Amino acid sequence: MRPACRPPLLLRTTYPMAEDGASTRGGELATIRAQLQAERERLAAELRALSGPGSNGRADPAFPEHPTEHAGDMEEHERSLALQTNLRRMRDQVEEALGRMGRGEYGRCRACGAEIAIERLRALPHATRCVPCQEAGRG
Numbered sequence: 638m639r640p641a642c643r644p645p646l647l648l649r650t651t652y653p654m655a656e657d658g659a660s661t662r663g664g665e666l667a668t669i670r671a672q673l674q675a676e677r678e679r680l681a682a683e684l685r686a687l688s689g690p691g692s693n694g695r696a697d698p699a700f701p702e703h704p705t706e707h708a709g710d711m712e713e714h715e716r717s718l719a720l721q722t723n724l725r726r727m728r729d730q731v732e733e734a735l736g737r738m739g740r741g742e743y744g745r746c747r748a749c750g751a752e753i754a755i756e757r758l759r760a761l762p763h764a765t766r767c768v769p770c771q772e773a774g775r776g
């Protein structure tokens with residue numbers, strides 16, 4: 638579990654001025670949706686690469702499990718498993734956010750029902766709680 642996330646500072650100068658349809662909340666959400674879909678593809682590709690033969694990057698199907706595998710390989714294997722677990726969790730969060738978009742529930746705090754600020758969604762697209770609820774540990 639990470640401590641409460643704060644939006645990266647580098648985002649603060651990139652807000653477009655509200656002057657056309659693309660910078661309405663709906664337009665912002667469409668952008669975030671496209672980002673989530675791209676992220677889902679990226680995570681799926683990484684997971685495929687990790688879970689392939691030789692799961693540590695060395696595709697080596699001609700040489701199956703070998704009993705004399707040394708300790709370094711084991712550590713690498715465990716790191717790879719931890720990474721896969723991480724990637725799956727991120728993918729689940731992305732899937733869940735896309736699912737909420739499909740149901741029209743996206744962008745609402747699951748604890749208090751308030752609209753989550755678009756700045757927060759931009760920084761953390763899978764956020765399910767508004768900042769006050771996140772900080773209070775509600776939901």
Ligand SMILES: [Zn+2]
Nearest residue numbers: 746749767770
């Ligand atoms: Zn809330």
